[in-house]
Amino acid sequence: MEAQAASTPRGKRTRDAIVDAAAGLMYVDGVAGTSVDKVLAASGAGKSQMYHYFKNKEQLVAAVIDRYLEQILGNQPVIFTLASWADLETWTEQLLDVHRRAGGPIACPLGNLAGEVGDNPKLAPLVDQAYRTWESHLARGLKALQDNGELAADADPARLAQAAMTSVQGGLLLAHIRHDLTALQDALGIALAYLRGFKR
Amino acid sequence: MEAQAASTPRGKRTRDAIVDAAAGLMYVDGVAGTSVDKVLAASGAGKSQMYHYFKNKEQLVAAVIDRYLEQILGNQPVIFTLASWADLETWTEQLLDVHRRAGGPIACPLGNLAGEVGDNPKLAPLVDQAYRTWESHLARGLKALQDNGELAADADPARLAQAAMTSVQGGLLLAHIRHDLTALQDALGIALAYLRGFKR
DNA sequence: AATTAGTTGTACTGATCGGTACAGTGAGCC
DNA sequence: GGCTCACTGTACCGATCAGTACAACTAATT
Numbered sequence: 001m002e003a004q005a006a007s008t009p010r011g012k013r014t015r016d017a018i019v020d021a022a023a024g025l026m027y028v029d030g031v032a033g034t035s036v037d038k039v040l041a042a043s044g045a046g047k048s049q050m051y052h053y054f055k056n057k058e059q060l061v062a063a064v065i066d067r068y069l070e071q072i073l074g075n076q077p078v079i080f081t082l083a084s085w086a087d088l089e090t091w092t093e094q095l096l097d098v099h100r101r102a103g104g105p106i107a108c109p110l111g112n113l114a115g116e117v118g119d120n121p122k123l124a125p126l127v128d129q130a131y132r133t134w135e136s137h138l139a140r141g142l143k144a145l146q147d148n149g150e151l152a153a154d155a156d157p158a159r160l161a162q163a164a165m166t167s168v169q170g171g172l173l174l175a176h177i178r179h180d181l182t183a184l185q186d187a188l189g190i191a192l193a194y195l196r197g198f199k200r
Numbered sequence: 201m202e203a204q205a206a207s208t209p210r211g212k213r214t215r216d217a218i219v220d221a222a223a224g225l226m227y228v229d230g231v232a233g234t235s236v237d238k239v240l241a242a243s244g245a246g247k248s249q250m251y252h253y254f255k256n257k258e259q260l261v262a263a264v265i266d267r268y269l270e271q272i273l274g275n276q277p278v279i280f281t282l283a284s285w286a287d288l289e290t291w292t293e294q295l296l297d298v299h300r301r302a303g304g305p306i307a308c309p310l311g312n313l314a315g316e317v318g319d320n321p322k323l324a325p326l327v328d329q330a331y332r333t334w335e336s337h338l339a340r341g342l343k344a345l346q347d348n349g350e351l352a353a354d355a356d357p358a359r360l361a362q363a364a365m366t367s368v369q370g371g372l373l374l375a376h377i378r379h380d381l382t383a384l385q386d387a388l389g390i391a392l393a394y395l396r397g398f399k400r
Numbered sequence: 401a402a403t404t405a406g407t408t409g410t411a412c413t414g415a416t417c418g419g420t421a422c423a424g425t426g427a428g429c430c
Numbered sequence: 431g432g433c434t435c436a437c438t439g440t441a442c443c444g445a446t447c448a449g450t451a452c453a454a455c456t457a458a459t460t
Contacts, residue, residue, distance in 0.1 A: 008406060010456085030316045033234030036448060046409055047449080057448065105319055114377050115312035116230045119305055128377045159386070166387045168372025174244070174362070177314050177328045186359070187366045193392060208436065225427085236418060246439055247419080257418065401460100408455070417446065425438070430431105 003055040015053045017043040022060055023067045027109050031061055031116050061117075062126055068109040069130040073137065082141020085150060088195065091141075092188040095168065099181055106184070107176040110134075111169055135165050142195075155198040168190035203255040215253045217243040222260055223267045227309050231261055231316050261317075262326055268309040269330040273337065282341020285350060288395065291341075292388040295368065299381055306384070307376040310334075312370055335365045342395075355398040367391035 006012040021043035025034040036040055036057055054060045073079060076094040078087055101105045110130055115122045142157035151157070171187025206212040221243035225234040236257055240250055254260045273279060276294040278287055299306045310330055317323045342357035351357070371387025 003327060006406090008457085011407065014407080028318060030230075030232060030318060031231060033316070035446075037446080048410085048452095051449070052407070107315070107318075111373060112315035113316070114373055115307070115315040116233070118228060118230060118307075118312070124377065131374070131377060135404055163381065163386065163390055166367065166370035166374055166383065166390075167351065168370070169373045170366035170368070170387075173311060173314055173369045173373065174331070174366055177324065183362065183366065186363065188372075190363055190366075190394060206436090211437065214437080218421085235416075237416080248438055248440085252437070387414070392430095403460075404458090406456085406458100409453090411451085411453105413448105413450075415447080415449105418444100420443075421441085422440090423441105426436085428434090428436100430433080 003053060003059055006053060014045055018045050018050055019063045019067050023064045026064055027104060032158050058122055059122055065126045065130055069133060072134060079137045082147060083144040092192060096185060105176060106181060108172045111172055135161050138164055150200050152198045152200050160195055164191050202260055203253060214245055214249050218245050218250055219263045219267050223264045226264055229305060258322055261323055265326045265330055269333060279337045283344040283348060292392060296385060305376060306381060308372045311372055335361050338364055350400050352398045352400050362397055364391050
């Protein structure tokens with residue numbers, strides 16, 4: 001049987017419940033640490049549903065990666081309209097707020113996956129693409145600043161965006177294992193200072 | 201039976217072979233993706249040896265974490281004698297060289313683990329401690345620069361060391377998923393520039 | 401009411417998981 | 431030579447893994 005897209009509201013609800021449960025569990029226990037059975041128990045779905053909507057566990061993980069990107073971007077909405085230095089500050093604040101609220105671990109769900117997915121030929125490109133999408137929003141925002149004359153004309157928005165992403169990921173990794181947001185806070189502060197070095 | 205430290209040369213060889221095989225496999229496939237059986241097949245040891253030297257898989261992973269730290273520090277030997285700006289440049293070069301040689305993936309073995317180990321109460325503190333050890337060598341080196349009058353007296357070596365670690369980890373994570381060392385190279389360049397902002 | 405496609409429940413499979421049991425073998429020490 | 435203890439080989443265990451088989455149900459369409 002091939003994997004199916006849900007074509008009725010009922011089916012969509014079931015599929016979403018499975019992905020939601022998987023996303024939550026994998027955020028905490030990792031991919032390999034999250035069995036299909038656990039996902040189904042948590043979502044209340046049965047095995048036939050899971051294999052009706054996904055060809056195998058790998059495809060479920062692919063859906064989870066998409067879900068993570070949605071969550072991440074949804075948690076930093078200002079990234080879609082970045083156009084000023086004040087917006088950039090708001091952006092770092094929104095990033096911090098996510099993990100201040102957090103009941104769960106301080107961590108980037110994509111970053112958590114990155115290590116485990118490793119060189120899985122199907123999944124690694126999806127994680128890569130998710131990061132690139134995230135970064136491209138940032139780059140677009142920085143380009144907007146440049147167009148507004150708030151960023152030096154000879155600065156490279158794409159390069160600056162990558163530098164910011166690096167800081168975010170490094171900061172989150174350290175903050176994760178230290179259970180201490182300070183590491184992320186400092187990293188964001190330094191990144192912002194670095195960007196301001198290109199202020200017009 | 202309790203876990204035993206090897207007390208004969210033969211035992212030590214066996215134990216090392218197990219840890220080596222585990223370290224190699226887990227670097228590529230992750231912890232959960234590396235079964236005890238695979239480790240034993242790769243090391244040529246039998247199950248009784250494994251459970252003679254380690255109480256369980258978790259303890260094996262603990263030994264692997266120690267091994268990773270040894271490997272990491274061994275690959276950047278200048279970190280033990282850091283005392284000048286030239287040494288810092290050498291340090292970034294040594295960091296890059298490890299992954300230029302690499303047959304395996306571009307990645308920090310500890311960083312790979314960080315996501316998966318997550319909040320495992322036994323293992324997470326070990327990863328944390330390994331990072332702190334690594335960072336403390338860096339901090340000591342920066343302190344040496346300060347004592348030599350090459351770093352501003354009001355700079356905080358510990359804080360600068362953490363900033364550098366953040367860049368290294370973020371750069372490695374991005375470089376990993378992109379299969380492109382450039383991300384690490386840029387991150388190190390920016391980090392070094394940041395540090396030089398505190399040059400005396 | 402009959403048809404049809406989308407969806408679901410239950411029961412199962414073979415493989416692999418981490419871990420154990422236990423009978424040995426190796427080498428140093430008296 | 432014989433004792434001791436660290437070490438090793440092999441066979442096994444119950445649990446859990448991802449994935450399958452197949453019949454039954456739901457709901458919209460006709």
